[in-house]
Amino acid sequence: MMADALDSSLATWLEDNAPRLDADVSAAADVLPRLAAANVFAIGVPEAAGGVGGRPIDVVEAIADVSAHSLAAGFVFWGHRTYVEYLLQSPNTALAGRLLPDLLHGRVAGATGLSNAMKFLAGLEDLQVTARREGDGFRLDGRLPWVTNLAPHAFHLAAAVAHADRPGAFVASLAAEDAGIERSADLDLIGLRATNTAAVALKDVRIDPDRVIAADAHAWLPKVRPAFLSFQCGMSIGLAHRSIAAAQEAAGAGRHILAEPLAALAAALRVQERALAEGLETGAFETQPAALFRIRIALAEIVAEAIGLELQATGGRAYLTAAGAAFARRWREAAFVPVITPSLVQLKTALAAQRQSAA
Known part of the structure; x- marks a missing residue:
């Protein structure tokens, strides 16, 4: 990952407000x-669409830079920018044209x-939203139990929807003002609380064809999965770098024995970053998702090892309320990395099923 390239005022604000x-x-x-x-949401967005250009790995690095200061902010960044990516990769260019200006300027949340769809794609879960035909549009019902960046009264939401009367599924864009959408109160999380994370219930929600992001979810989802997961990896990369740096700084106080494992962990992190950049550059992850699954798993394991080494390097001070506040926050942040969907258990299950199928 490149050195922190964030706008200095944003970096300062994130650092001051992370708790x-x-x-x-x-x-x-x-x-x-x-x-x-x-202007971080414009990174990787073509200039013709209102962005500043760049590659998918630039988005990963920006999410990592934000996450190094605050994983809560990185989580919001990931959710919002991933929704933007869905529009960029949608054949429905009219929908993208309508929504992107407000999204890129943060006037509405994505x-x-x-x-649920990514777990469905890996054969781990059925789709939780169904649609029945009504004229040339649809009526949707279902529930999404965990969605991030649902700014009250001002959000757009992508959902994968199974046809109730025939095989197949599509991806639709819903909005906070749609009749029949009910947003729950924010989930009572142990950390990352300022992320507008809530559940959404859909009861007889009417949408027209101009709200369809992709008509064939089975064909389209594999094309956007590399962005979904690699942008997510940016969160782990940023947290791992920050925790390793904190451990290296603390290890100077009579804990030089940790220098070697910290250097080895930093090297292992660089290996995964290079593999992620290469896979995005070549487009390999679209046809070889298992390679991306393994990177995501490896990064989560690096985060867990990094936070453990930070604890060892900091010693008893990490357990004091004031002196250990930043460490305690990173510890909670690190605990989230294995469970963010798709969780490590889900990814490992998908890899095991693939191996069994190949055998």
Whole structure:
């Protein structure tokens, strides 16, 4: 990962507010405008679409830079930018044209909503939203139990929808103002609370064909899965770098024995970053998703080892309320990495099923 290339005012704000973003639900309203003001959502978006250009790995690095300061902010960044990516890769260019300006400027939130779909694609779960035909449109019913970046009254949400009356599925864009959409109160998380994470219930929600992101979910989802997962990897990369750096700084105080394992872990992190960049550059992850699954698993394991080494390097000070506050927050952040969908258990299950099928 490149050195922190964030706008200095954003980096300072994230650093100063990281504890609040982790603990205070009411701070969620500040995150999207701050990120948008630094123009981070435009990274990797073609200039013709209102962005600043760049490659998918540039998006990963930007999410990593934000996550190094605050995983809560990185989580919001991931959800919002991934929804933007769905529009960029949608054949429905009219929908993208309508929605992208407000999304890139942070005036409305974008939520991926496709965690269920990614598990469905790997054969791990049925789709939780169904549609029945009504004229040339659809009526949707279902529930998404965990969606991030659902800014109250101002969000767009992508959802994979199974046809109720025939095989197949499509991906639709829903909006906060749609009749029949009910957003729950924010989930009572142990950290990352300023992320507008809630459940969504759909009850007889009407959408027209102009709200369809992709008519064939089975064909389209593998094309966007590399962005979904690689942008997610940016969160792990940023947290791992920050924890390793904190451990290296603390290890100077009579804990030189940790220098070697910290150097080895930093090297292992660089290997995974290079593999991620190469897979994105070549497009290999679209046809070889298992390679991306393994990178995501490896990065989560690196995060766990990094936070453990930070604890050893910091010693008893890490257990003091004031002195250990930043470590305690990173510990909670690290605990989230294995469970974010698709979780490590789900990824390992998918890899095991693939191996069994090949055998």
